[in-house]
Amino acid sequence: xxxxxxxxxxxxxxxxxxxxxxxxxxxxxxxxxxxxxxxxxxxxxxxxxxxxxxxxxxxxxxxxxxxxxxxxxxxxxxxxxxxxxxxxxxxxxxxxxxxxxxxxxxxxxxxxxxxxxxxxxxxxxxxxxxxxxxxxxxxxxxxxxxxxxxxxxxxxxxxxxxxxxxxxxxxxxxxxxxxxxxxxxxxxxxxxxxxxxxxxxxxxxxxxxxxxxxxxxxxxxxxxxxxxxxxxxxxxxxxxxxxxxxxxxxxxxxxxxxxxxxxxxxxxxxxxxxxxxxxxxxxxxxxxxxxxxxxxxxx
Amino acid sequence: xxxxxxxxxxxxxxxxxxxxxxxxxxxxxxxxxxxxxxxxxxxxxxxxxxxxxxxxxxxxxxxxxxxxxxxxxxxxxxxxxxxxxxxxxxxxxxxxxxxxxxxxxxxxxxxxxxxxxxxxxxxxxxxxxxxxxxxxxxxxxxxxxxxxxxxxxxxxxxxxxxxxxxxxxxxxxxxxxxxxxxxxxxxxxxxxxxxxxxxxxxxxxxxxxxxxxxxxxxxxxxxxxxxxxxxxxxxxxxxxxxxxxxxxxxxxxxxxxxxxxxxxxxxxxxxxxxxxxxxxxxxxxxxxxxxxxxxxxxxxxxxxxxxxxxxxxxxxxxxxxxxxxxxxxxxxxxxxxxxxxxxxxxxxxxxxxxxxxxxxxxxxxxxxxxxxxxxxxxxxxxxxxxxxxxxxxxx
Numbered sequence: 001x002x003x004x005x006x007x008x009x010x011x012x013x014x015x016x017x018x019x020x021x022x023x024x025x026x027x028x029x030x031x032x033x034x035x036x037x038x039x040x041x042x043x044x045x046x047x048x049x050x051x052x053x054x055x056x057x058x059x060x061x062x063x064x065x066x067x068x069x070x071x072x073x074x075x076x077x078x079x080x081x082x083x084x085x086x087x088x089x090x091x092x093x094x095x096x097x098x099x100x101x102x103x104x105x106x107x108x109x110x111x112x113x114x115x116x117x118x119x120x121x122x123x124x125x126x127x128x129x130x131x132x133x134x135x136x137x138x139x140x141x142x143x144x145x146x147x148x149x150x151x152x153x154x155x156x157x158x159x160x161x162x163x164x165x166x167x168x169x170x171x172x173x174x175x176x177x178x179x180x181x182x183x184x185x186x187x188x189x190x191x192x193x194x195x196x197x198x199x200x201x202x203x204x205x206x207x208x209x210x211x212x213x214x215x216x217x218x219x220x221x222x223x224x225x226x227x228x229x230x231x232x233x234x235x236x237x238x239x240x241x242x243x244x245x246x247x248x249x250x251x252x253x254x255x256x257x258x259x260x261x262x263x264x265x266x267x268x269x270x271x272x273x274x275x276x277x278x279x280x281x282x283x284x285x286x287x288x289x290x291x292x293x294x295x296x297x298x299x
Numbered sequence: 300x301x302x303x304x305x306x307x308x309x310x311x312x313x314x315x316x317x318x319x320x321x322x323x324x325x326x327x328x329x330x331x332x333x334x335x336x337x338x339x340x341x342x343x344x345x346x347x348x349x350x351x352x353x354x355x356x357x358x359x360x361x362x363x364x365x366x367x368x369x370x371x372x373x374x375x376x377x378x379x380x381x382x383x384x385x386x387x388x389x390x391x392x393x394x395x396x397x398x399x400x401x402x403x404x405x406x407x408x409x410x411x412x413x414x415x416x417x418x419x420x421x422x423x424x425x426x427x428x429x430x431x432x433x434x435x436x437x438x439x440x441x442x443x444x445x446x447x448x449x450x451x452x453x454x455x456x457x458x459x460x461x462x463x464x465x466x467x468x469x470x471x472x473x474x475x476x477x478x479x480x481x482x483x484x485x486x487x488x489x490x491x492x493x494x495x496x497x498x499x500x501x502x503x504x505x506x507x508x509x510x511x512x513x514x515x516x517x518x519x520x521x522x523x524x525x526x527x528x529x530x531x532x533x534x535x536x537x538x539x540x541x542x543x544x545x546x547x548x549x550x551x552x553x554x555x556x557x558x559x560x561x562x563x564x565x566x567x568x569x570x571x572x573x574x575x576x577x578x579x580x581x582x583x584x585x586x587x588x589x590x591x592x593x594x595x596x597x598x599x600x601x602x603x604x605x606x607x608x609x610x611x612x613x614x615x616x617x618x619x620x621x622x623x624x625x626x627x628x629x630x631x632x633x634x635x636x637x638x639x640x641x642x643x644x645x646x647x648x649x650x651x652x653x654x655x656x657x658x659x660x661x662x663x664x665x666x667x668x669x670x671x672x673x674x675x676x677x678x679x680x681x682x683x684x685x686x687x688x689x690x691x692x693x694x
Contacts, residue, residue, distance in 0.1 A: 081650075084348060119505060120430060120432060121427055140416070140419065142416050144410075144432060146502075146505075148351040152508040162341075163336065163339040164339075227508075253505060254505060256505075256507060257429065260517060261501070271490060274493065278379065279483060281379050282485060285379075285381040288381065289383055
């Protein structure tokens with residue numbers, strides 16, 4: 001045997017040390033701040049204005065040709081428990097322990113600036129397309145559901161009830177936007193709790209509202225920085241976490257994976273180099289032990 | 300290394316009672332798979348929008364391919380560390396690997412919602428190069444092909460002795476080609492698992508915000524890689540011991556003990572890294588919080604540590620009963636680590652729950668049964684196993 005037990009262990013230890021060093025090194029790499037697309041549109045939802053009428057939910061289903069979820073209402077009306085294959089948009093109610101402490105929250109796709117679902121999607125079925133809207137192309141979707149595993153907001157849903165399912169998620173009514181209209185939910189809202197516009201304008205409007213009525217709001221626009229920033233923004237008077245909006249850092253979710261991959265793979269150089277190295281070591285070992293005898297059969 | 304390393308077909312009756320039973324289980328799974336495609340995933344599985352990945356991914360793909368790392372792990376030992384004495388273990392290990400990866404690939408096809416579009420995966424102009432799952436998918440597809448090609452000399456050797464002249468000619472003609480290309484294939488057969496077994500760990504990095512901190516570490520790919528190689532050795536020990544026992548052959552104690560030794564640095568590195576990582580990220584308190592997550596982590600660590608303790612001395616490793624039990628613990632440790640990472644540590648929210656449906660469980664067990672039946676049939680027909688029969692060859 002060409003290599004002693006000790007040198008084999010040494011080689012293993014060295015390989016491990018190198019990998020650890022590169023993996024840990026990846027953590028040091030800082031993610032560049034995510035810039036919003038110049039044409040980014042979005043929505044601003046103000047929980048303090050919402051009256052919970054759910055007109056937006058009906059309008060959403062109508063605009064997106066979704067069948068109502070009537071499982072809980074005895075077949076009578078659209079009554080989903082959460083976003084699901086029938087529901088791209090939902091109004092939920094938070095009730096606190098104190099009497100009268102309550103708030104509505106509207107949930108739908110956040111249209112992240114650097115979306116986890118887009119980072120996950122194998123063939124780019126989910127992508128940020130025009131106006132920074134995360135849209136879905138079924139012809140590139142294999143139904144792997146990695147987008148569901150990745151989204152920190154639990155947004156993409158599968159049509160579990162169908163034998164030939166698609167992914168269902170809010171696409172900001174991009175088909176209506178193409179015709180010069182806004183999202184159905186924003187159009188129908190009777191109290192202006194959710195409005196549609198350019199992200200920069202909505203962000204300015206959100207800060208203006210907070211500045212005008214600091215007593216009425218939590219001093220933060222949710223979505224300005226969360227997970228690298230989102231194109232849907234929130235204002236509320238109770239903690240965003242209580243409304244089901246997760247506490248997330250400023251770093252986008254996929255940047256962590258991109259940094260690590262970049263560190264380990266160096267483009268595609270590292271795997272190619274490793275392949276060469278493996279083949280070279282095998283070749284040398286084979287020569288040392290006297291040709292390819294191991295593969296040949298003996299008489 | 301004389302006649303000892305020469306693989307030979309085991310021979311004997313093909314459809315024995317155990318093989319028939321295993322095949323029946325596989326047939327049941329086949330019927331359920333057809334049903335799954337007719338009614339969809341919602342009606343046939345317990346999967347839901349909170350837990351979109353369940354048993355088929357966590358077991359068949361993630362754990363199954365790690366258990367099928369025997370071919371990869373033994374190849375590292377033989378080809379890279381130049382331990383030629385383990386060469387007889389390569390073919391049987393490759394067979395289990397080839398079956399395991401084929402089953403994993405089949406499971407993915409069953410699990411995904413829109414498999415009729417999977418043919419687009421090699422269309423590189425659509426690739427999202429940042430998708431870890433794409434890397435896993437392409438690597439596993441390629442590696443499955445590589446594994447069967449690595450086994451092609453065994454099939455061609457058998458073809459050479461066929462009674463059919465045409466098959467004989469194919470064997471004569473292609474065997475030298477297959478042997479010549481083996482080095483390049485084997486190098487690929489070590490590169491691909493290194494990439495996708497670590498990437499299977501990286502998959503969950505994207506779920507980071509919803510992953511319990513005890514498992515949420517940038518070291519996931521490295522921990523997955525170290526443990527899959529150790530699981531590969533464990534699986535070869537199990538396979539070697541069981542096939543010796545059931546085929547009435549002399550167990551290859553020397554080699555199997557050597558595999559036990561090879562587990563030591565892997566298990567040691569895994570445990571040290573896991574604990575240092577938990578300490579650096581300030582999770583030691585959570586590790587001893589004795590909630591579900593702490594208990595699962597502690598069981599995992601205990602299994603890894605127990606496997607390590609059981610292969611520590613030479614006498615322990617040469618005691619085949621002990622080595623067999625250590626290999627079982629090793630395999631369980633790696634399997635639990637994967638289940639925990641994919642199903643327990645993943646927290647989509649309180650109102651979501653998942654426990655596999657009867658269909659999911661029967662499909663998984665049926666596929667494993669099919670894998671075992673396939674292995675038994677293959678070693679009877681083709682020259683896979685080396686080593687000498689203890690007494691009269693079992694029929």
